[in-house]
Amino acid sequence: MFITRVLKPVVFVASLGPVAWLIWAGLTGNLSANPLSDLTNETGVWTLRFLCAALAITPLRRLTGWNPLIKFRRMAGLFAFFYGTLHFLTYVIADRFAGLDFPNGIVAWTTVQNLARAVGEDIYKRPFITVGFTAWSTMVPLAATSTAGMIRRLGGKKWNQLHRLVYATACLGVLHYWWLVKADVRRPYTYGAVVATVLLLRLYRSRARVAAPALAR
C-alpha cells in the first residue's frame, strides 16, 4: 500500500523534476548562452539515466531481495522513452527545423517536406544520429506494449523476449553519446560501465541457471 499509494507517486513526480527544471530554467534565462543545445543535451542524458535505472532494477532486486523494486521498472522505462522522445523532438526542432530555408514562409507545405528531408538525410548520413535514432526507435514497441493488457495479449514469455530489446537501446544510447563528444569521453564511459555492469550481472545469472541442473545431478 505504502509503495503504490505514496512511494510511486513521489517517484513519478520526482522523475518529472528534470523536465520541469529545464522548462523553468529555459524560461527564466537560467540555462547557458546556448539554451537549445542545453535542452538537447540534458534530455539525452536523462534518457540514459532512466535507461540505466530501468536496467538496474532487476539485478538490484536480486541483490537486495527487496522485491517491490519491480513496481518501478515500468515507470523508469517509460520515463526513458519520455525523455528520449523529448530529446528527439528538441533535435528535430532546434537543430533540423531551425536550420531550414523557408522559401514560402514558415507555415507552408514546403516546410513540412524540407523538414522531413532534413531529418531523414541526417539520420542516413551521420552515424551518431543513425545510432541515436535507432536507439529511440527500439523504445517505441516497448512503450507501446507496456500496459498490463498488452502483456496479457502477448503472453509473458513473448513479452519478455520483446522487452530484451532494451539492452540494445541502452548500448546504442551509450554509443550515440560516445560518438557525440569531441574529446572528453569520461561521461559516456561511465554510462557504458553502468550498462555493462547490469548486463553482465544478467548474463552471469542466466549462465548460472543453465549450469544449475547439471550440478544437481
Add this chain to the structure above:
Amino acid sequence: MLIKRPADIKSSEITDKKLYVNRREFIQAATGTAVAAAATGILGSEAILGASTPAPHGRKLEGVKKSTFSTDEKPNKWEDITTYNNYYEFGTDKDEPSQLARNFKTTPWTVTVDGECAKKGAMNLEDVLKGKTLEERIYRHRCVERWSMIIPWIGFPLSDFIKQCEPTSKAKYIEFTTLGDSKQMPGLRSPVLRWPYVEGLRLDEAMHPLTILVVGLYGEVLPNQDGAPLRLAVPWKYGFKHIKSIVKVRFVEKQPLNTWQDQAANEYGFYANVNPAVDHPRWSQATERRIGEFLMRKTLMFNGYGDQVASLYTGLDLRRNY
C-alpha cells in the same frame, strides 16, 4: 559602450542546486547498493547547468582605436562571451572556465620567443605590448561546434609582434603554446587532450592584417575565461585556432601539429578555415547558431572574410586541407 554590471549570483541560480540534490536522492532511493554508487558517480561528475557566472569587469583599456575591419553586426552580450567558453584547461563544460579560471594568475606574464628568429628570449607581457596601438576589432567568431558569436575584441595585429621578433627566411610557420600549469588549470589533470595546447599558422596567415593578438574584450582587460592575458584571433578560422593564454611563440620551418589535429586528425586539420562546403565528419558546417538566436544562419565561406583572405589559399585543395 556602457556595460551593465551583472548581479553576483542570481538567487534563481542557487535553487537549481536543490533540484540537483533532489535528483540525487531520488536516484539513490530508486536504485540500491552497487549500481547506486556508479549512478552517483555519473551525477557527481556533471556540472550543474546555469551555475556559470559572468566575468567581473576589469580595468578599462586606454587609447583604443576603432578599426575598419570591424563588422557592424550587433555584438553578443558580455554575459554570453564570458560564460560560454571552450577552454579545456579549465574543464570541458562551457560554464566551467567561468568558474574555475576566476583566480587564474595573469600577472606577471612571460612570453618566450624561440626558433627561426633573431630576437629570441623571454619577454614580459608589458614588453610585448610596448609600442603597439590597441584596436577594437568586432569579429564574427565561428566555433567548429556550429555556434557563433560577434565579439568586440581589443588587440593589435600579430604582424606587429612578428616583425619585432625578426623571423629568418627559414621561418615558414608560427607555433603558439598555451600555459600548462596543472596547479592553476584543473583541466590538465585529465588527459582529455595532450597538454599543453598547441596551435599554429602559416607565416603569411599570421602576417595577415586580420590576425590579431587579443588583450581585451568590450574595452576592458580580457577576462580569464576568454584566454587572458594574451590570445589569438583569426576570424576566418574555427574557434579552436584562437589559442588562449599564450606563453610561447616559436618560428618553425615545418607545419606544427596543432592539438586538435593531434587529437583527431580526421576531424580537425591544420588550416581549420571556416568552410560551409566541407562538413565535419559528424555534422554539417553549412549552418550555424548565432548565440541568442533561434533560427540558424548560413555559414559563410571563410566566415565572411573571403574578400580579404581567399587569396592566401589559391591552388590549395580546401577539401583535403580542412
